[in-house]
Amino acid sequence: MGEVLLEVKDLRTQFSTEHGIAPAVDGISFQLEKGKTLGIVGESGSGKSVTSLSIMRLLQEPAGRIAGGQILFKGEDLVKLSEKEMQNIRGAHISMIFQEPMTALNPVYTVGEQIAKVFMVRQKMKKKQARQKAIEMLALVGIPSPETRVDNYPHQLSGGMRQRVVIAIALACNPELLIADEPTTALDVTIQAQILELMKNLQKKLKTSMIMITHDLGIIYEMADEVLVMYCGQIVESGSMQEVFHHMLHPYTEGLMHSIPRLSDEAEELSTIEGIVPSLYELPKGCRFHPRCPYARKLCQTEEPELLEVSPGHCSRCHRYSDMWKEG
């Protein structure tokens, strides 16, 4: 087993709203080894973004807060750090890429100025040298004619180019961990292919560890070493990519896999998961998935299943793998 870079233990993040307390992330635990990619997949509202915002400590407080657990980054608990200490972590050790590149770019500065700023602040570089580094970064992320693009404003670039700039900014400080939250969801498929390829190559080159968040199982299949499947703020299945895709354990994972139309598939009817994701304010008792689960039994309506290690490193939150199930 490689060196653990990030270990999240029983993380709980809540939002207080007019409807009550929303347990958006409800006790998740996982580890990320150095140089590896962890894929987090789940439908909208399952808690993927809140997980990443919690790690970055970018929750909108006080409505959103970490109510419990630890986020150990190289052994240090990020939950306990002050905002000032966190700023140092965010600038130099952990970077994040969002779905919409414009949330990370400032429309009134050139892309060169925005990348150069990272070098000036972090490495105390002089303006001229930082500009040179910015051009290098633009070349690294595959932007053609970086010497002229460096003076472009974000609106002069296409969506794909902007996402490349965001990647350049995120990698400028040479972070140990990159969190990418649906980085290609807003892009066209041929541009998505470019960006995923770029991220794969850069990761190899820079040995960055990555958390890749997406709703697209195909992207997880291509990018991830380890996979977490989330449902209603919890991990329902976790394991290596191979294990999760080829020996899936949880009925929700199974349902997700079968609901995607595939290029290689000729089926007439898609199998579906009945019903919809429940509201966080009215979570079902027992197993949160039971109203939609084709295998549900009486037990599932009352007892909440635990995340059980079914085979080495492969866990599932489902009674089917417990002794109670065998007993009937």
Added chain:
Amino acid sequence: MEQEKLVQVKNLKKYYPVGGMGKKKVAKALDGVSFDIYAGETLGLVGESGCGKTTVGRAILRLISVTEGEIWFEDQNITNYSEKQMRPLRSQMQIIFQDPYGCLDPRKTVYDLIAAPLKLHGLKDREELRSRVLELMEEVGLRADYIDRYPHEFSGGQRQRIGIARAIAINPRLIVCDEPVSALDVSVQAQVINLIRKLQKEHGLTYLFISHDLRVIKHLCDRIVVMYLGTIVESGKKEDIYRTPAHPYTKALLSAVPEIGSDMGKTRTILQGDIPSPIDPPEGCRFHTRCPVATEKCAKEIPPCVDLGGGHFCCCHYCGNDSENIR
């Protein structure tokens, strides 16, 4: 037996004037698009954003005027029909949008929303209206007790069902589905796809199904038209497009899809560069700036649409049987 052509689109052009000081410029959203839609089929229109899919859909429904070309519905050339001439045809053609929020008035209940097209169509009797609305709700899988609720109380998938109920309410022949499942989560997307398919069987509907998602298109469509920058690059039966794609763009699109269980990721052709702007699109073959196998000829000459047989067409200098093969 000759299949009935429900819709014929002939050399359609749509140029949008774009603001620019002094000089008059146009965005060539559609630049000579021709295809037919046969009665009872699902024709898929696929391509990346900005290639003109929505413009085609709206032009066919006469929601926008066109610059050049013709649109035929059944045996009528409706290209220049007035709103009054269109009125009797309106009940024959409907549309479902990507964002069901956009087209559902938030102050109206489900009943109001679904009853509206029925009323327009002359149904007045309250009892009859209500029972027809309930019937439609059942067809699209909405619980009867939702009838007096408002759109904001529903999830995306349920709102899409309301939109579908409205579209089928007056028994149209054609429904243009413009990215109807693109905003939905996969589990809900699958439910709506199955519903769309079921309704086609039960009502003999004809669909123009627009999507950027090749997986969804493959699942639902009989024939497919692939667009790039305002033009058609390839069209044919589903099997032709997915098993033996001929156009370099179609091949690249297919290889770009991240697929579970496929090792495509390792051998993928990655297209370089961005989609060019429809203002001053590239000369010659519009795809030549990104085409991995382009030659000098491609930058100068517009490629012909080559008939590959069996209704499979490809617009490329090098896809014909008798043209030199460069791959």
